[in-house]
Amino acid sequence: MNAPLPETRAQGIGVALPRKEDDRFMRGRGGYVGNIRMVGMLDVAFVRSPVAHGRIRAIEKPEGSEGAVYTLADLEGVQPIVANSGLAGFKNSAQPVLAGDKVRQVGEMIAMCVAENRAAAEDIAAQVFVDFDELPAVVDMLAARRAGSALVHEEWGDNVFLETFIDADLDDIRSKAAIKVRRKLRTARQSMAPMEGRGVVAHWDHRLGQLIVYTSAQMPHINRTGIAGCLGLDEGQVRVVAPDVGGGFGYKGILLPEEVCVAWLAIKLGRPVRWLEDRREQLTANANCREHDYDITAYADSDGRLLAVDCEATVDSGAYSSYPFSACLEAAQVGSILPGPYKMEKYRCRTWSVATNKPPILPYRGVARTGVCYAIETVMDAIAVQAGLEPWEVRMRNLVLPQEMPYDNITRKHFDSGDYPECLRRAVQAIGLPALRERQRRGEADGRRIGVGLAIFCEQGAHGTSVYHGWGIPMVPGREPVTLRLTPDGVLEIRAGVHSHGQGMETTLAQIAHEVLGIAIDKVRVLLGDTGITPYSTGTWGSRSIVMAGSAVGVACKELKERLIKIGAHLLKDEPAMVTWQAGAVVSPKGWKRIADIARTWYLQPQLLPGDVDPRGLEVSTTYQARRDSGTFSYACHAVVVAVDTALGKVELLDYVVVEDGGVLINPMVVDGQVYGGAAQGIGTALYEEMRYSEDGQPLASTLADYILPGATEVPAIRIAHMETPAPYTEFGQKGIGESGAIGSPAAIANAVNDALRPLGVEINQLPITPRAIVEALAAVSAVSGNQGRNA
Amino acid sequence: MNDKPTSPLALTVNGRKVSAVVEPRTHLADFLREQQLLTGTNIGCEQGVCGACTVLVDGVPTRSCITWAVSCQGAEVRTIESFDEDETMAELRAAFTAEHALQCGYCTPGMLATARDIVTRLPQADEARIRLELSGNLCRCTGYVGLVRAIGRVLEARRQRNLAEA
Numbered sequence: 001m002n003a004p005l006p007e008t009r010a011q012g013i014g015v016a017l018p019r020k021e022d023d024r025f026m027r028g029r030g031g032y033v034g035n036i037r038m039v040g041m042l043d044v045a046f047v048r049s050p051v052a053h054g055r056i057r058a059i060e061k062p063e064g065s066e067g068a069v070y071t072l073a074d075l076e077g078v079q080p081i082v083a084n085s086g087l088a089g090f091k092n093s094a095q096p097v098l099a100g101d102k103v104r105q106v107g108e109m110i111a112m113c114v115a116e117n118r119a120a121a122e123d124i125a126a127q128v129f130v131d132f133d134e135l136p137a138v139v140d141m142l143a144a145r146r147a148g149s150a151l152v153h154e155e156w157g158d159n160v161f162l163e164t165f166i167d168a169d170l171d172d173i174r175s176k177a178a179i180k181v182r183r184k185l186r187t188a189r190q191s192m193a194p195m196e197g198r199g200v201v202a203h204w205d206h207r208l209g210q211l212i213v214y215t216s217a218q219m220p221h222i223n224r225t226g227i228a229g230c231l232g233l234d235e236g237q238v239r240v241v242a243p244d245v246g247g248g249f250g251y252k253g254i255l256l257p258e259e260v261c262v263a264w265l266a267i268k269l270g271r272p273v274r275w276l277e278d279r280r281e282q283l284t285a286n287a288n289c290r291e292h293d294y295d296i297t298a299y300a301d302s303d304g305r306l307l308a309v310d311c312e313a314t315v316d317s318g319a320y321s322s323y324p325f326s327a328c329l330e331a332a333q334v335g336s337i338l339p340g341p342y343k344m345e346k347y348r349c350r351t352w353s354v355a356t357n358k359p360p361i362l363p364y365r366g367v368a369r370t371g372v373c374y375a376i377e378t379v380m381d382a383i384a385v386q387a388g389l390e391p392w393e394v395r396m397r398n399l400v401l402p403q404e405m406p407y408d409n410i411t412r413k414h415f416d417s418g419d420y421p422e423c424l425r426r427a428v429q430a431i432g433l434p435a436l437r438e439r440q441r442r443g444e445a446d447g448r449r450i451g452v453g454l455a456i457f458c459e460q461g462a463h464g465t466s467v468y469h470g471w472g473i474p475m476v477p478g479r480e481p482v483t484l485r486l487t488p489d490g491v492l493e494i495r496a497g498v499h500s501h502g503q504g505m506e507t508t509l510a511q512i513a514h515e516v517l518g519i520a521i522d523k524v525r526v527l528l529g530d531t532g533i534t535p536y537s538t539g540t541w542g543s544r545s546i547v548m549a550g551s552a553v554g555v556a557c558k559e560l561k562e563r564l565i566k567i568g569a570h571l572l573k574d575e576p577a578m579v580t581w582q583a584g585a586v587v588s589p590k591g592w593k594r595i596a597d598i599a600r601t602w603y604l605q606p607q608l609l610p611g612d613v614d615p616r617g618l619e620v621s622t623t624y625q626a627r628r629d630s631g632t633f634s635y636a637c638h639a640v641v642v643a644v645d646t647a648l649g650k651v652e653l654l655d656y657v658v659v660e661d662g663g664v665l666i667n668p669m670v671v672d673g674q675v676y677g678g679a680a681q682g683i684g685t686a687l688y689e690e691m692r693y694s695e696d697g698q699p700l701a702s703t704l705a706d707y708i709l710p711g712a713t714e715v716p717a718i719r720i721a722h723m724e725t726p727a728p729y730t731e732f733g734q735k736g737i738g739e740s741g742a743i744g745s746p747a748a749i750a751n752a753v754n755d756a757l758r759p760l761g762v763e764i765n766q767l768p769i770t771p772r773a774i775v776e777a778l779a780a781v782s783a784v785s786g787n788q789g790r791n792a
Numbered sequence: 793m794n795d796k797p798t799s800p801l802a803l804t805v806n807g808r809k810v811s812a813v814v815e816p817r818t819h820l821a822d823f824l825r826e827q828q829l830l831t832g833t834n835i836g837c838e839q840g841v842c843g844a845c846t847v848l849v850d851g852v853p854t855r856s857c858i859t860w861a862v863s864c865q866g867a868e869v870r871t872i873e874s875f876d877e878d879e880t881m882a883e884l885r886a887a888f889t890a891e892h893a894l895q896c897g898y899c900t901p902g903m904l905a906t907a908r909d910i911v912t913r914l915p916q917a918d919e920a921r922i923r924l925e926l927s928g929n930l931c932r933c934t935g936y937v938g939l940v941r942a943i944g945r946v947l948e949a950r951r952q953r954n955l956a957e958a
Contacts, residue, residue, distance in 0.1 A: 022889040025897025026904060028832020028872030035831035117826065119817065120796075195836045195844055195898040195932050246834070246898030247932050279837040502895030502933045673892045673934060680935030704841035704930065712926035712936040717919070741935075 012515035013732055016669035019507040020521065021500075024244075031244040033199035033216045038272035041201070044262055045121035046275070047111035047128045048285055049103035052139070052357040052697025053150070054132035056101055059111060062127035069128060070112045070265065072098040078264055079230045081255055083323040087472035090162045090328060093153055093355070095320040097230065097257035097264075103132070104152055104319035105359050106699055107285025112261050114273065137697030141316035141354040142293060152319055152355040161317055161327040161353040164335050166411070168348040170299070173308040177299035181382035186766040187371045187746070188690040189291035189316060191707055192364045194501075196246020197277035198286065200259050202266035210239050213263050217242040218252045218499055219324075219539025222475060224531045226255030226323050227263055238263075242529040245501035249681070250364045252501070253541050254287060255323040283707055284699040288691050289364035291316035292334070292371040298379040304387035304394040308346035311338055311375070315368075317353045318360040324475035324538075325363055328353045332471040333368035336411045340376040341420050341458045341635060342398040347410045357697040363541070365681060366459075366742040373457045374767065377747035381453075381754065391454050391751065392428045396421055399456070406728070414630040415458060416735075418661050418725045424456050426721060427637035427659040436641060448643040450654075451756025455747035456637040461543030461736020464629030479623035480548035481535035484513075484556045486618040488603040490596025492517070492524045494553055497537025498545040499529045502677075503738065504670045508546060509553050511666055512732070516557035518584035519595055535621065543736030546666055547632055551731030552624035560620045568593040570610040571601060624731065632727045632735035636660040638679070638744035642752040646760070646778055649771030651687055651753055653716045658744070661723040663735035671737060672720050678741020680715045685742070686749035687768050688714065761785070803864045805830070806874035814861045820854075821845045823861035824871060832872040834898050836930070843929035846902035847871050853909045872901035880908055883949065887942035895933035903929050907943050915954070917947055 011017055024030055061069040080094040099110045111128050115121040136150040143149055144159040152159055174180075201214040211233065217223050217240070224240040227233075245252060258275050266273040277286065296311040313334045321327035331351040339347055364370075384394040400407045402419040409415060436452050444450060460467075468476045483495040494509050510524035527533055537549070561581060568586025569576040571593050578588055585592040601608050602618050626632075641655040658675055665671045688708040692700040701707035726733025746767055753774070754763045762777045798813045805828055814823055819838070824830045824847070833856055836844030840858035847856045848870040875881035884907050887893070894900045903926075910917055910925045917925065922943050923936070931939060 018889045019892070021897070022894060023885070025894055025900045026885045026888060027876060028830075028901045030832075030834070030897045030900075032831075032834065032898065034825075034835070037829065037831075119815070193932060195842065195896065195930065196834065245896065247896040249932070279839055279842075502897075504895070669892050673895055673938065676935035676937040677895065677933045678935075681932070703839040704837045705839060709842075709930050709932065711928075711930060712923040712940060715936050717940070718935060718937060 011521045012511055013664065013666050015511065015667065017507060017511060017521065017667055019504045020510065021504065021506045032196055032246055033201055033214050033243060034276050036201045036214055038201065038203060041272040041274055042114050042116065042269065043118040043121050044265065044273055044275040045113050045118055045125045046109045046258070047113065047125045047130065049099065049106055049108040049110055051103060051132055051134050052106050052137035053135040054103050055135065056099060056103065056110070057131040057133055060129040062124065065124055068114055068124050071110065072096055072100050075264055077232055078260065079232070081226070081230065081257060081323050083321040083326045083474050085162060085326045085328045085472040087162055087164065087328060087332065090472065091153070091156045091160070093320045093327070095257065097260045105357050106697060107281065107359065109257055109261070112265060114265060118276070137357040139356060139693050139695060139697050141291065141314050141356055144354050144356050145314065145352060152357055159355045161321065161355055162331065163350070163352050164332065165350045166335055166348060168346045170308055170310055170346055170348060173299050173346050177307050178302035179300040179304070179383055179386045180297065181379050181386060182297040183378055183382060183765055185294040185296065185375050185378060187290055187292045187374060188767055189288050189358065190364065190685060190689045191283050191288055191691050192249040192251035193282065193707065193709060194247030194249055194251055197279065197282040198252060198256060198258065199276040200262045201272060201274045202263040203272035204267050204270065210237055211263055211267060213238065213240045213259060215240060215242055215259055216245050216252055218245065218248040218501060218541055220499060220529055220531050221497055221536045222324050222539055223255055223259060227259055230260040231264060239532045241532070242499055245499065248501040248540070250289065250362050250541065251287060253325065253539070254362055279704060280702050284702050286359055287322060287362040288318065288359050289361050290371065290685065291361065294375040296375050296379055298383060300383045300387070302387065304383050304389050304397055306342055306344040306398045308344055309339060310348045312350050314352045314354055316356050316358065316361065318356060318358045320360045322360040322362055324473060326473045327360065329363055329471055329473050330361060330368045334372055337369060337413065337460065338372045338376060339410050340373065341400055341456055343400055344410055358693060365678060366739045369457065369459060369739065369743045370682065370685060370746055373455055373743050374747040374750060377455045377751060378765070381751050392424055395424055395454065395456055399424065413460060414628065415633045417728050418633065418635050419723065420456065420635055423635060423637045423659050423661060423723060427454065427639040427657055430657045430659065430719065430721060431639035431641060431655060444643065448645050449756040451642045451644060451752040451754070453640045453642070453748045453750065453752025453755055454637065455744040455751065457743050458633045458635035459543065459737065459740045459743055460631040460633055461739070462547035462626065463542065463631030464625060466629055467631060475538055477538040479625045480552045481537060481621065481623045482549060482552035482556050483535050483621045484560055484619065486595065486599040488600050490523060490594065490599045492519055494524060494526045495534045496526070496528055496549045496553070497534045498540045498549040500540065503545065503674065504667065505545060508666045508670055509550060512550050512553045513557050516554055517561055517595065518582065520584070543738040546734055547626065547730050547736050548624060550666060550734060551626070552622060554731045555624050556620045556622045559622060560618065563614045563618065564595060564598050567598050567601065567609060567613060571598070571608060627729040632663065632730060634660070634662045634735040634737045634740055636740050636744055638748035640748040640752045642749065642756060644753055644756040644774065649774035651769065653683070656716045656718045658718060658741070659721045659723065660737065660740060661725050662737035663727040664724060664733035665722065666734055674738050675720055675741040676718055678739060679718050679745045680710050682742045682745025683715055683749065684710045685767060686746040687770070690768050690770070799862050801862055801865060803866060804868045806870055816860065816862050818861045819857050820859040820861045820864055821856035824856060830871050830873055832901050834901060836899065843906065844899050844902045846905040846929065848905060853905050872904060880912060883946050884908060884911070884942070887945045891938040891942040891945065893934060893938035893942040899929060899931045903931065903939060910943055911946050911950060915947065915950060919944060
């Protein structure tokens, strides 16, 4: 009657298990939106604005295009996209899904054209004539703040979505500080550029009375809420399915006007309708990220101990407030996390979220953390120079200490755990600092200059209700839901509302189930991305999924195990207290019952169940909230060695070390993959990626030949070392680290380049540090010194 | 509005003779995906930069997004779907999954096409050469660490086997 118990194989928490999802991708069977084919499916192409700012005088549809071209006037009753911040003083922008009387960015959609295929739809779009009165474009965020600037939204009276101010009296600090450093820093506007763009396929299902929207999205439940709202449907009439998603990084955390338009058209025509974003649309028309400006001053004593930081930060939020993150999340985060992992007496920060005639910004991996890490780590190096210390020494004197954990910092961030100084020590040791300083003294045979750079930071991740409510965004995450269900043959279905777009959650959530239940990984099916079969969640963003959904899976599995034990003990004619749980089975001296035995009993042999069996059966729905919702704080130190060619301005990364504490690692291989990939994106931020605009608001990078993503020759063999301090408030001690890699690299690389160039009197204070930036900075210095020479 | 000129096209796709009628402006990736329903070839940029759409045309890795379908008259085209039973690709798949050489999977079919070309054409390739050869294939997820290791692992195994056979 009893089949032998299975061999216990290590498949649980901490195992670098190969991923369940790999095989279909390696055989060309990935289920991306673009791969969906439906009978009668039509393709859409959009007419997009060629001007950054203008009034639309007229739109002329081509002759013979009846039923093939739609403008806002046709979309009766469709509501604009609105994402109001809850913060006082926020100015609202309503984004019509097709432009009304005005366009506010190049690429804004004006008309929707539909045909049998995309090429034919583009032919029609090319014949739509739009008459504009062009307006002056608002392009630079600092100029946009000045009185007299052209206005993106005239009714506002200025171009500021929101201004925030954390005040402090710095008079005493100013009088006593031995060291004062001030830097003006800029980070470029970027594009997240996942390899797969956005895409939508929509149709109306008459049997279900439902609009079905397939979309490449990170947060399908949020898209469902947004689409239903814009179209005036009940949410029950909308099912959103995000199938395999070819990379997200924040780019796919938005309600798109394209989704609303295509869904509306599918209902209107009664046929499946598709729009697939091409790369030009991705780069020039849809969301960007990252564009920050800092005017930051730090005060320290003569030993390099921080006294205060005073900063004015401006974020270029683009033309509209995107749903659900709003135009102000980025600047709100700047204000609250700029102090980094350091202690200080006083902190003052004013931020502006500014509207310009560019695409809206979305939170890209790292969100504001990448920019603030660059800002604070730049001034830490400047303090080191003034104090005559090594950069690591200044940091060591200011980091929060392990014995102070948990630590509430100056902006009341609750650092949960860890040993920041040890992380720094290990990174400095791994990079081999003394040998590098000696090498710098010797000089290079090829004439290049060597530099070493550090960045240490902590990453608040998986933060919950109170934090996001405080940041004012229209979507506040709550308790994270999950549903488990056993099939009669003992397969565990995990239904979670988060999504996976490369993070490997089909594997890692299964590993957590294995950890609790001992069930073999291949008997676990993780179902994600479909609002029809998963519980409502805000989705995957903010380094939250393995903390929130992973913990929820653990809690639910524990509850399921209790129910299985009761039934199993009954079947074994034993008391629940007398049995144990081993390798996915209830075991007593009398024998054992595997999960599959108990599942079969529940579904098909209920006559054998105990009379007082739990009526909820073998399905568990629960929700999870961390014991504190202030977030996990993973932390890391990046140490980089560069060689700078001063003639050509080229930067080569000679060595790259990351020491990282992500708490308990669910799957170390997957964690490393996140760190490698994030660091590679940070390398792009540091050295290559720049979405430039002309003075009249034209995007100057419309192909991947203009917008440079790091390739295999630009990313070095990054070395990772782990510390594992369990998070005190999460189910298994795991911390969110999904964004971490992208946070530290720009700061570390910029510090390394400036370390190399400092003896030449050059410091570069903008990202990316392109060859041109280096050559021009060196030329400017030599011109100045040349003049001085003549004057003398 | 569908009065565009068309051309007849005859070629071999994954070992199968195919006859079709295409617009001259149709690129090979669209032809494979939309007319042959071979959706394993992912389109990443249609600008010839990212390499996601790499397929083999007469055995040579080719960007199908900047290759006209009509220019493939008489050619033999192999897409990712044809490699299920290919021994070299099986070895690469095992190495890719062991080294975590893919995350979202979107660049993977093109990466595998290029990787197979590297391991068969350049048996002595070292890490620097692998990176150089991969420079036409962009990946936004992995930082290339797992990709370079996976290809290196297969190259090393092939070298060991050749030594054993010699």
